[in-house]
Amino acid sequence: ASASTARMKALSRRLVEAQESERRHIALELHDEAGQALVSLRLGLRLLEREIAEGGNVGGRVAELVETTDSVMDGLHRLAADLRPASLDHLGLDAALRQFARSAAAKFGLAVHFKARGFTAQRLPQAVETALYRVVQEAMTNVVRHARATRVDLLVERRDDQVLVMVEDDGVGFDSANAPGGEHFGLLGMRERADALGGTLTVESSPGKGTTIVVEVPSADSHPDR
Structure with a gap:
């Protein structure tokens, strides 16, 4: 019985550690990829707003924002696939x-x-x-x-x-x-x-x-x- 109890305690500890490790991984992924990309996207939108107000050529800025948006979507897709692959x-x-x-x-x-x-x-x-x-x-x-x-x-x-x-x-x-x-x-x-x-x-x-x-x-x- 003592061996079984020790095994269950070890399993419980392992599960808690695995959950915490996964949460840290998700938090880092969101901060490092999605978070930073969204900050860049927000800054780009502010610059776009200013360029529109000044009547400038905004084609290049729009292309940059589309690329940043694609990067965010790719990062979130990878994170979702790690959690539960659609396939x-x-x-x-x-x-x-x-x-x-x-x-x-x-x-x-x-x-x-x-x-x-x-x-x-x-x-x-x-x-x-x-x-x-x-x-x-x-x-x-x-x-x-x-x-x-x-x-x-x-x-x-x-x-x-x-x-x-x-x-x-x-x-x-x-x-x-x-x-x-x-x-x-x-x-x-x-x-x-x-x-x-x-x-x-x-x-x-x-x-x-x-x-x-x-x-x-x-x-x-x-x-x-x-």
Whole structure:
């Protein structure tokens, strides 16, 4: 019982930390991108107002303001995609992860190789798609922050009544046998997502040999009321 209590406390702490980290990320993104761009937009509108009053040529100023507006829209779109990608709702897990792989490769300068197997027109339950997408997000965050990798292989595969996701990198690795309480690099959160769906998470890693994370969950939501 004490081990279970400790595990739940660790999970609660992890969830709180993750929420606070995400809030800080959103606040910084809004301040650094949208906030500064909107200040620039406001200044540009003031200058435009003055130029119109003086009868000047405002074509160049309007073009600048349109460009600034486009920049704000792009920034907000990226932020919204990080929170909940539209492709996950409209196209499904395989398409969303394919898009995520392309985005991560461009954003982080990694060679991300994506494969999807066994997917059909029949969608997975929303809870399964969301959980697996978040696992991949967390795994990629770990790669970027800790692994010092140059290549990531991402596989998602439907196998009869199971779905498998594998994230493998060529980074520095770690001693997975001695990771304290499964919390190393956020593994606890990923494991809890798998557990909640009746699935499993396995980690293979050793110093200097990269890391492989494999999650397998039932393709049907075992907790549809959640």
